[in-house]
Amino acid sequence: MPNSPSDADRPCRVRIQHRGPLLVEGPVEVELEDGSTVVSDRFRVALCTCRRSRRYPWCDTSHRERTRP
Numbered sequence: 007m008p009n010s011p012s013d014a015d016r017p018c019r020v021r022i023q024h025r026g027p028l029l030v031e032g033p034v035e036v037e038l039e040d041g042s043t044v045v046s047d048r049f050r051v052a053l054c055t056c057r058r059s060r061r062y063p064w065c066d067t068s069h070r071e072r073t074r075p
């Protein structure tokens with residue numbers, strides 16, 4: 007059985023998505039441009055890269071293209 011690194015030894019993983027949020031393993035603390043910080047305790051956090059989120063810096067799926075049915 008291969009050894010797996012403990013959580014403390016393992017680097018934080020960030021996944022980049024084309025036209026989507028950055029997926030970051032949580033918990034995270036994000037420092038905003040104004041110097042304030044926001045915190046999420048979730049195990050995976052989606053950080054908005056499109057700036058359209060009403061919950062910025064968290065992704066609220068506003069990056070998705072709207073299509074009429």
Ligand code: FES
Pocket residue numbers: 025026027028053054055056057058059064065066067068069070
């Ligand atoms: S990346 Fe999802 S709302 Fe901006």
